[in-house]
Every structure is written in structure tokens, then in C-alpha cells.
Amino acid sequence: MTDTQYAPLTAALVRTLTDKLYEKRKAAALDIEKQVRELLQANHLSQLEKLLLVLRDLTTAQNAHARKGGLIGLAAAAIALGKSTSAYTSHLIEPVLTCFNDPDPRVRYYACEVSLYNIVKICRSSALSHFNELFDTLWRLSADTDLNVRSGAELLDRLLKDIVLATRTFEFSVLMSLVRDRIYAQNSSNRKFVVSWLSALLTAPEVSVLTYLPEVLDGLFQMLDDGQPGVRDATETVLGQFLERMGQQKGGDVVRSASDS
Structure with missing residues (x-):
């Protein structure tokens, strides 16, 4: 392990x-956050990209601790980039997505809560350029x-829903296409996931969900x-939301007709 191999990061x-040890990885992540911030302020963008590539390579290392190090490093880089993350969304998100196929559940957990949650939280709407992959994951x-x-x-899912509903330019037809492709899922957990997205959309008056x-x-x-009561209850709630939306639309049509006469 040499400095040249990991430049601009040091081998140490x-x-x-x-x-x-998590505490050591966390301390190193803080150093990475500081270094990314310095590279950004100095406009050393080629060095910044090299740093991100080093972290990406770590996420595919054979050693699980190295993969976790790459993941927490990418989250630290996103925090340091702040409002500049939009230019580096792919560099930050794509390496993490590959880790969700990891056979080690601790790496998958790390990828989700420690890494991707923080990256998406910083990227906000720019993360939606990878919405299809995020949704599928x-x-x-x-x-x-x-x-x-x-x-x-679940924590990441709630964050993504909030971002989607707050983004006026988001194309809901894309989301509904993904929902439609999964509406006949047989797994109870997958079903509950789909229903939760429909429920979220039905809380947004500006989304024309009835069309779908x-x-x-x-x-x-x-x-x-x-077979799961939770799925049945959630589905009944969504069907009730659809009925309520239909009633609101019908009431609006009556009001418009009265005003036109």
C-alpha cells in the first residue's frame, strides 16, 4: 500500500x-471530508475526481471493511461537496448501488443507512437523475x-418520497410506470412497498393519480x-384514498358546472 496508489489520499x-473498527473508519471519513472541501475550494477538480475514484474502487475491494470504508468515505465526500454535489451525483451514487448486491448484510446496511441516505440527503433533487435505480434498489x-x-x-425510502413530492419538475409518469410493473408482486414486503408509494402520491393534490x-x-x-394483515390494511387505506380523490374530483366538477351555468 503506497501513497501513489491512492493519491490524492495517503496510504495511512x-x-x-x-x-x-468503526471509530477509526469514522475518523478517517472526517479527514476525507476536510480534504474534499479543501480541493473544492482550491478548484483542484481533477484531484477531487481522482479521490472519488479511489473511494469507488474501495467499494469493490475483497475485504468487507475496505468496502465499508469506501462507503463511508463517499458519504463524507458528499457532505463536503454540499451544494456542489449535483456535478458529482454519478460518482457518489453509482458505486453505492452496486454494494446492495453484497452477500454481507453489514455491507448492505452500511451502503443504505451510513452511505446512500446521507448522499441522497445532500444531493436532494439531483439524486432523482438515478430515480429508477434507487426505486428498484x-x-x-x-x-x-x-x-x-x-x-x-425504510429510512431512505421515506427520504426519497419527501424529495420526489417536493420536486415540481419530477415526472410522475416515470414513477407510475415502475409501480405498474410491480403491481402484481407476490411478496408481501414488496407489495407493501408499492402500496406505500401510491399512498404517498395520493397525499399530493397536484398529482393526477386517478389517471393511473x-x-x-x-x-x-x-x-x-x-396473508399479511399489514398489507391488507395498507391496501384498504389506499383504495379509500382513491375513493376520496374521486369524490373530490366529482365535487369539483359539480362546482365548475354550477359556475358555468
Whole structure:
């Protein structure tokens, strides 16, 4: 392990970043945050990109602690970049997404709660350029075998919903296409995930969800027979939300008709 191999990071810093102890990895991440901030302020952008590539390579290392080091390093870099993250969204998000296929549940958890959550929180709307991949990842993680991974995914999922609903330029047709493709899922956790997104959309008056009702209604009816009470209850709630939205639209039509006469 040499400084040249990991430049602009030092070999000593990388050793600490990939240590088996979390506290050491965390300390190294703070050093990376400081270094990224300095490179950005000095406009040394080529060096900054090299640093991000070093972190990306760590996320595919054979050693699990090294992969976790790369993940926390990318989160630290995102924090340091702040409002400048939009230019580096792919550098930050794509390496983390590959880690969700990791056989080690601790790496998957790290990728979710320690890394991607913080990256998306900083990137905000610029993260939506990877929405399809994020949605598919969360869809798979909703049925992960590890409880901690599922909990971390739920936290990230809530954040992504908030960002989507707050972004006026977001194309909801893209989201509904992803929902439609998964509406006949058989896994209870996957079903609950899909229903939660429909419920979130139905809370946003500006989203014309009723347009897509024919595409999801049959799948929702099938979910009413799910073996998990939580899925059945959530589905009944969403169907009730659809009925309420239909009533609101019908009432609006009556008001418009009266005003036109």
C-alpha cells in the first residue's frame, strides 16, 4: 500500500479508513471530508475526481471493511461537496448501488443507512437523475433477509418520497410506470412497498393519480387477499384514498358546472 496508489489520499489514511473498527473508519471519513472541501475550494477538480475514484474502487475491494470504508468515505465526500454535489451525483451514487448486491448484510446496511441516505440527503433533487435505480434498489431491499437492512431501507425510502413530492419538475409518469410493473408482486414486503408509494402520491393534490387507477386497480384488489394483515390494511387505506380523490374530483366538477351555468 503506497501513497501513489491512492493519491490524492495517503496510504495511512486509507489504512485507517478500511480498519475493522468503526471509530477509526469514522475518523478517517472526517479527514476525507476536510480534504474534499479543501480541493473544492482550491478548484483542484481533477484531484477531487481522482479521490472519488479511489473511494469507488474501495467499494469493490475483497475485504468487507475496505468496502465499508469506501462507503463511508463517499458519504463524507458528499457532505463536503454540499451544494456542489449535483456535478458529482454519478460518482457518489453509482458505486453505492452496486454494494446492495453484497452477500454481507453489514455491507448492505452500511451502503443504505451510513452511505446512500446521507448522499441522497445532500444531493436532494439531483439524486432523482438515478430515480429508477434507487426505486428498484429500495424495492429489492424491502424484502431483504436482514432486519437492519430493511430498517435502513425504510429510512431512505421515506427520504426519497419527501424529495420526489417536493420536486415540481419530477415526472410522475416515470414513477407510475415502475409501480405498474410491480403491481402484481407476490411478496408481501414488496407489495407493501408499492402500496406505500401510491399512498404517498395520493397525499399530493397536484398529482393526477386517478389517471393511473385502471392500471393498478386489479393488482390492488389481489393484494386484499394477502396473508399479511399489514398489507391488507395498507391496501384498504389506499383504495379509500382513491375513493376520496374521486369524490373530490366529482365535487369539483359539480362546482365548475354550477359556475358555468
